[in-house]
Amino acid sequence: MVRSFFLFLSRLKWLRRWMETASRAQRLSTRFVAGETLDQALAVSRRLHAEGITVTLDHLGESVSTLEEAAEARDIYLRTLDAIHTDGIQGNVSLKLTQFGLDLSYEQCLANVDQLVRRAAELGSFVRVDMESSGYTDGTLELVYTLHARHGAVGVVIQSYLYRSQADIDKLCAAKIRVRLCKGAYLEPAAVAFPRKSDVDRSYLELTRYLLQNGVYPALATHDEAIIRQTCRFVTERQIPRDSFEFQMLYGIRRDVQRRLVAEGYRVRLYVPFGKAWYPYYMRRLAERPANVLFILRNLFRR
Numbered sequence: 001m002v003r004s005f006f007l008f009l010s011r012l013k014w015l016r017r018w019m020e021t022a023s024r025a026q027r028l029s030t031r032f033v034a035g036e037t038l039d040q041a042l043a044v045s046r047r048l049h050a051e052g053i054t055v056t057l058d059h060l061g062e063s064v065s066t067l068e069e070a071a072e073a074r075d076i077y078l079r080t081l082d083a084i085h086t087d088g089i090q091g092n093v094s095l096k097l098t099q100f101g102l103d104l105s106y107e108q109c110l111a112n113v114d115q116l117v118r119r120a121a122e123l124g125s126f127v128r129v130d131m132e133s134s135g136y137t138d139g140t141l142e143l144v145y146t147l148h149a150r151h152g153a154v155g156v157v158i159q160s161y162l163y164r165s166q167a168d169i170d171k172l173c174a175a176k177i178r179v180r181l182c183k184g185a186y187l188e189p190a191a192v193a194f195p196r197k198s199d200v201d202r203s204y205l206e207l208t209r210y211l212l213q214n215g216v217y218p219a220l221a222t223h224d225e226a227i228i229r230q231t232c233r234f235v236t237e238r239q240i241p242r243d244s245f246e247f248q249m250l251y252g253i254r255r256d257v258q259r260r261l262v263a264e265g266y267r268v269r270l271y272v273p274f275g276k277a278w279y280p281y282y283m284r285r286l287a288e289r290p291a292n293v294l295f296i297l298r299n300l301f302r303r
């Protein structure tokens, strides 16, 4: 119920406009967002690097309404890849195809992401294509297969709440495409996704085990301590090398778990978002853990 409410709010355009421009509301974004500028994101990345944590930088934005905006997003990402390289930061980038124009023109979106993946391949870096709501799954996978065949240097995200995910993972593993596994952050109908959280969690664990044995450098993106513990046990039992996969978490969430994993010799990468268009991302984080709302309200009304 609460999750659905916040996911509903995440799509309200008027609330988004207000939240992203009102200074009192903007202050909230620092809970999950590294800052508005690339420089701020790089500063956070350097600090994390010193703690033994790698990053994937995400310039916030989704569902652009013109191809000019999509081209701007591409250019910001090109600058981000270059800056990561120049700074010597252990990092790559994550992007959403709707920010690169997927709703407007598949061909143009493909051309935009092609430029980025080509640059990533030249720099020895990597582009991760996030997965959005289920209406985009087929288009996202098609684009990733195409660009992987051209350049390598690109991977995708699979959501354990979708019934189709095992079949998608089979094909991605056969094509040697890197997969990030997450539970899934959007509101989906029972026709395509498990409605019960226990089923999503069970699916996550099964897919994790499959990827660890069959995938190419899988990324296990979760903060779920029970799943992380069972994964570490599985890896130890099967003698799977700790440098053959990585855990991924979101900036600002469960720093205790991040640090513990690094101390135990596991690879940890943080998803570090930056930019002004933070509202939908932010609301999805609230939907995941309604207790965050108390924190938000305290900050909103603090003098």
Ligand SMILES: Cc1cc2nc3c(=O)[nH]c(=O)nc-3n(C[C@H](O)[C@H](O)[C@H](O)COP(=O)(O)OP(=O)(O)OC[C@H]3O[C@@H](n4cnc5c(N)ncnc54)[C@H](O)[C@@H]3O)c2cc1C
Binding pocket: 129, 130, 131, 132, 157, 159, 182, 183, 184, 185, 186, 221, 222, 223, 224, 225, 248, 249, 250, 253, 254, 270, 271, 284, 285, 286, 288, 289, 292
């Ligand atoms: C690196 C990364 C990339 C992602 N990329 C995508 C993507 O491309 N597409 C997509 O649909 N989803 C993506 N997600 C989001 C994901 O689908 C989940 O919505 C999110 O990670 C919460 O699920 P969980 O696995 O942490 O487990 P949950 O069962 O939701 O949470 C387990 C525990 O983690 C902590 N926790 C989880 N979320 C929060 C929060 N917001 N605030 C505070 N504590 C929290 C709590 O302690 C909670 O008890 C990504 C997540 C990560 C970590």
